Amino acid sequence: MKIVGTGSSVPVKIMTNAEMSTIVDTSDEWIVSRTGIRTRHYAQDETVISLAGAAARRALEAASTAGIDRSDIALVICATLSAERRCPACACLLQRDLGLPENILAFDLNAACSGFIYALITAESLLRPGQHALVIGSETLTTLTDFTDRSSCVLFGDGAGAVVVTPSDEPFSWVTSVTGDDAPLAVEKYIKMDGNAVFQFAVPTLVRSIREVCAKAAIELDQVDLLICHQANERIIRSAAKRLGLPLERFFMNLANYGNTSAASIPLALDEAVRAGMLQKGSRVVLAGFGGGLTSGAICMEWQ
Numbered sequence: 001m002k003i004v005g006t007g008s009s010v011p012v013k014i015m016t017n018a019e020m021s022t023i024v025d026t027s028d029e030w031i032v033s034r035t036g037i038r039t040r041h042y043a044q045d046e047t048v049i050s051l052a053g054a055a056a057r058r059a060l061e062a063a064s065t066a067g068i069d070r071s072d073i074a075l076v077i078c079a080t081l082s083a084e085r086r087c088p089a090c091a092c093l094l095q096r097d098l099g100l101p102e103n104i105l106a107f108d109l110n111a112a113c114s115g116f117i118y119a120l121i122t123a124e125s126l127l128r129p130g131q132h133a134l135v136i137g138s139e140t141l142t143t144l145t146d147f148t149d150r151s152s153c154v155l156f157g158d159g160a161g162a163v164v165v166t167p168s169d170e171p172f173s174w175v176t177s178v179t180g181d182d183a184p185l186a187v188e189k190y191i192k193m194d195g196n197a198v199f200q201f202a203v204p205t206l207v208r209s210i211r212e213v214c215a216k217a218a219i220e221l222d223q224v225d226l227l228i229c230h231q232a233n234e235r236i237i238r239s240a241a242k243r244l245g246l247p248l249e250r251f252f253m254n255l256a257n258y259g260n261t262s263a264a265s266i267p268l269a270l271d272e273a274v275r276a277g278m279l280q281k282g283s284r285v286v287l288a289g290f291g292g293g294l295t296s297g298a299i300c301m302e303w304q
């Protein structure tokens, strides 16, 4: 799998921890020490579709410098759990709004915070050589947030990330594992989460999937140049890094600025890493997600 363009977009409104403490009984000190989160972005006029569209336009613009035109897109997948409407799918509306070809597959995918990983794996499976896909993660989690529940409302934010991808002969490996369990995390009207149970699930799952995907790609853990994990909580990433025996600096983190944006968090982080020049040709990168389902998934690829 080759990523030929990345983009991202977040709402204008920034919500600080100080502002959170005017809504629920919390403090900047508690939120930073337990999660690493300092601010998050909240949609006001923005929607899942408008954020996805803005991120996708940037990814398509980046891809155009590699000679890929909108007319080359053969597939659109939007990973989301917070779309405003169940139907039409965001991907279908984006296909129209972005002026993409009509005779292509466009659909949404929900695997909670692992959604972007599942969408990339799906794209890799469906694309034929020479075809390209637009893969997006976009969320307005604030529409699903219970602002009376201090243990969850401080965690979430809104945003979107997108990539243009094409299959390639270069090494690409993926693993996923799923455990049907709605006790730790479920979304009906609002996100309902047992934070400790999610934490207990997240760390070993992240460690196992990173180990497995590197083994599948036949590379040693210490040969990985950059790991981009789902940005849920700095403590989860720190614990995983420690168990893997890898320096924390190898783990890209931007959750301090955005909080947990579910399916958007990995492509949003990937776009920032790319634009910061952290990935060069030949860099080995692992993307790893975990979340409601319970779901998890990891991808190992060589940057081209």
Ligand code: ACO
Residues within 6 Å of the ligand: 025, 026, 027, 030, 031, 034, 035, 112, 113, 150, 151, 152, 154, 185, 193, 194, 195, 196, 198, 199, 202, 232, 233, 236, 260, 262, 290, 291, 292
């Ligand atoms: N401000 C102040 N105090 C709080 C807050 C808050 N925002 N939230 C909870 N507390 C209190 C609790 O009431 C409790 O008080 P008590 O001891 O008097 O009962 C105390 O802090 C400790 O609560 P814990 O829940 O044990 O705190 P913990 O250290 O486990 O941190 C947290 C909670 C941050 C939610 C942690 O469990 C976590 O990060 N879990 C993983 C969550 C996650 O990653 N979810 C997303 C993955 S899935 C997805 O992305 C949709």
